[in-house]
Amino acid sequence: MSEKKEPGIWQGFKAFLMRGNVVDLAVAVVIGAAFTNIVNSVVKGLINPLVGAIGTKNLDSYSSCLKAPCKLNADGTVKTGIPIMWGEVLGATLSFVITAAVVYFLMVLPMAKYLSRIEARRRAREGTHEVIEVTELEVLKEIRDALVAQRGNGHNQR
Secondary structure, eight states, rough: OOOOOOOOHHHHHHHHHHHHHHHHHHHHHHHHHHEEEEEHHHIIIHHHHHHHHHSSSOGGGGGEEEEEEEEETTOOOOOEEEEOOOHHHHHHHHHHHHHHHHHEEEEEEEHHHHHHHHHHHHHHHOOOOOOOOOOOHHHHHHHHHHHHHIIIITOOOO
């Protein structure tokens, strides 16, 4: 009787690294890190000055005091009171929305259009213009009907 040897840790790790998803994720992380600098520059160079036209240029300075009096030390730590730093949240939210918009409009949307054109060309070459869409409910109904038919054919007799 021969025992099947399981792959070692290194072979499993190598297989994990060689999957396409891991490489795609690594590329996304590197590009995302580089893209963060661009977004931060947009927020500091465009958004903050626009907000500065109304108030201060630094969103981080916007706050409210939950328990008065709010006083901060010179290094920014809380001396007394409970400050709510909603300006920091607003700045982070703006950074996120700008990042999401740029990624969607400059990367996701053009790639989706490109891939749909490629798919349309492939279908045209194959001569199949008809796309059959099956909903999840239809698939579940077919499975149910198949099980009922199977049960009716004597598979569930005692």
